[in-house]
Every structure is written in C-alpha cells, then in structure tokens.
Amino acid sequence: MRVILDAGAFVAVEKRDRRVGAMLRILQQRRVPLRTSAAVVAHVWRDGRKQVDLARLIDGVAVVPLGPGDDRRTGELLGRTRSSDVVDAHLALCVEADDLVLTSDEDDLDRLLSARGIQATLVAC
Secondary structure (H helix, E strand, O other), X not given: OOEEEOHHHHHHHHOOOHHHHHHHHHHHHOOOOEEEEHHHHHHHOOOOOOOHHHXXXXXXXXXXXXXXXXXXXXXXXXXXXXXXXXXXHHHHHHOOOOOEEEEOOHHHHHHHHHHHOOOOEEEEO
C-alpha cells in the first residue's frame, strides 16, 4: 500500500492539524511510501522560509512530475469527467489500485478515479 497526498493533506500540516500530523508520523514510522503530484506541490508551495513544516513533509514524499504524455492524459481525464481541476486530475493519474488517498476533495477525486477504473480508499483530511 502507498499513501497519496492531495493538497488538503499539505494544507492540514501547515495548519498544524494534529490528526493529519499524527497519521503522517505513523505512516512514516512504518515506512509506508508517500507520494504526491508535482502539480499539488506547485499548488501549495509559496515561500520555503515560511513553510518549514511543509518543506519537511515534501522532503519525505516522492513527488511525481508531469511526464511525457501526462498533459494529454490529464486533459482527457478532465474531459471524460467534465472537470477542470488540473491538480486533482494529475494527482488521480498518480493513484494505483488499493492506494490510500488523503484528500479534502473526496467527491472530485472519487469521480476522477472512477473514470480511470481505479479502486482506492479516500480519507478526508
């Protein structure tokens, strides 16, 4: 199992949400792989001098870049779901079957993952 972090998980860390912080510490102690999309990082990153907690978290997370063909695959997924959030769509491309996704956007991610035929567990943060 892997854990995929949506922007909501990073925002929760910045807001010092104890539940999300504890969950992430346990996952890291158990060496559960953490992943996110480069689009998510771009969405939440503003100033590393002020985002120390966020920087620490990002350092422990595999960041999946937009790779060759991801631009079209992301756009096609948005078209199939009649959505417009590029960040959520690229994150949905990073999710594999049986992953756990920490998100504040359960409805949109559920729709995107369903369109891909991916079964994952969505956890609200």
